[in-house]
Amino acid sequence: MAAQDKGPSRGPGRGPGGKQPTINDVAALAGVSKKTVSRVINRSEFLTEKTRATVEKAIEQLGFVPNPQARALAFRRNFLIALLHDNPNAQTVLNFQRGVLDAIKDSDLALLVRPVDRGSDKLLDDVRTFLEKQRPIGAMLLPPLSENDDLAALCEDLGVRYVRIGSARMDDAKHCISSNDREVVAEAVRGLVALGHRRIGFVRGPAGFRSAAEREEGFRAALAEAGLDLPAEFFARGNYRYTAGIEAGEALLSLSTPPTAVFCSNDEMAAGVMSVAHGKGIKVPGELSIIGFDDSPTATHIWPALSTVRWPIREMAIRAAQMLVPDFLDPGAKAAGDESNVLASTFVARQSVAPPPGR
Amino acid sequence: MAAQDKGPSRGPGRGPGGKQPTINDVAALAGVSKKTVSRVINRSEFLTEKTRATVEKAIEQLGFVPNPQARALAFRRNFLIALLHDNPNAQTVLNFQRGVLDAIKDSDLALLVRPVDRGSDKLLDDVRTFLEKQRPIGAMLLPPLSENDDLAALCEDLGVRYVRIGSARMDDAKHCISSNDREVVAEAVRGLVALGHRRIGFVRGPAGFRSAAEREEGFRAALAEAGLDLPAEFFARGNYRYTAGIEAGEALLSLSTPPTAVFCSNDEMAAGVMSVAHGKGIKVPGELSIIGFDDSPTATHIWPALSTVRWPIREMAIRAAQMLVPDFLDPGAKAAGDESNVLASTFVARQSVAPPPGR
DNA sequence: TTGTAAGCGTTATCAC
């Protein structure tokens, strides 16, 4: 077996000595200068079809792949996309990663992940250092990190392109991908009203979160439409955690006239409310309807399966990549560039919603 | 000219012209050669305390940070750690990312994430291309990807250090971090037996997964210890998905004499079994005890909360980083280097386990 | 122990 040699020496196109061929090898073989090869690599317009073809043939023949480290040094820019997040929800982050990877898989880009601590007072310094060191082509900001304007300004300042992902538009269109949380929540609540629910509880997200505000506004808008005026006790504050759902559920379901339905600002809290209902022997959905938001794995794993709202995460990730680095992606991908940057979330009906008792 | 600058021109230690200071600036200021500065950066042993101090002062004064791109080119190696995974479980992947980041946060390393498709026949080529291009310092392989010996061989071949994370040792100690799945499962089942359970069902993981095999062996070992001999119908095959749990639950709970407890090889399947129980009006844990594995978010979100097994993911991640790149981490971190590379999983008792009916 | 010269593999400048 020829496999005796050490290191990567197989596969087509290793240059002499078992090393990767360099731009020099290509230039020599094609009988042109390295700059010309460079032009071919970088798709310069000023090239004869003939030379381009010659060079491309040599590249092909040698199996030449430009060295990203050298390019990074010369370009003063790394062929990376940075994903900055504050771990909002594991599934969301991972789905997003997948989407981005799908979008860039045929390019030379790679994905650099950076979890940060939103609360830290060194946040900006951390991110600055990170971006200055890694010099990515662009950065993606996931919610709720994306709501931080200073972070966006920092990217701008450092010359790093960026896209913010969120529940509503919060920047120039070219820097923002958002969903229509408000509208889809209103739609879900309208459904509840149509089923006959009149006493509907709401579990808010944490203060200061754009997503929380948007969802609440959607909820209130639907109530107003229906001419419903609910007591303040029907509005519970949460922090997107399961335990907050437990607390909210305890409060809501201990009321003398409890709600017949509860809209929760995310699935985790909805799971908490559902647990409380089970504990109290309240039938879901017969006696209590519950709706969540996120369509997390939890939504399908709990019983009964939770009706919820699905963010088009992967689509958002793909669009974000297209917006961020169109020139690095396939022409096909680029073509999608002029679509809207507001992507629609959808209501997912499952088993946790039914008409109120007595209807 | 200084006013004209675009981009980062503030902060301490920008060199002349608003640019980042380079090794040359440091050398000039310290009155030494760039090589000496380089030695300081790379912690060479052959240096006078005095020169080192001088250089370090200059570095400090200038706020000099070595350019990673240039280092990568010269070193022929990028200061990155690659995380290769096949999306086993979002929470697991993310927790692992966090652990790695924690371990490397004070170093110059960054984390490159690469989800791959385990089933693809281009897997090896994909990974090879990825590693050849990115040239990371090292790679981490998450299960079940870590079970692929070819992948490990590829890393070896490419001179990329690697660590495999898994349910049992599957390589040299220096390349492997594992948990003790078999033992902890046996322990959990012993607990069931101690409570009085005699008819215990088992939901397997998918064929070909090391984790699935380990867990099953632990289960069988505990049965043997207790002198229990269960019918074949008590063993259901699953694929780690919720729907497989549903199917297994349907099968197990429709038996003429159904089990009084079920051990599921992961939480998702346990959630499926639990849903079936709820649907059939079987009380959990009163009439049926259920145990899962993973301690995923689902385990706490379902009702009743699931007793399960917790992998020490973050610890594994940290250990993996320490094993992979000790020379890049703090001396403190290095010190931990000679500990065991088998980390203990723990059984987490929650509300889904109780004595069987009639005890 | 420290310095000099020659890369590492690419792109930018500016002639031709």
Place this chain on the structure above:
DNA sequence: GTGATAACGCTTACAA
């Protein structure tokens, strides 16, 4: 259109 030549910022020989 194309090609010398000098960056890019750092490291590895090899001297001194």
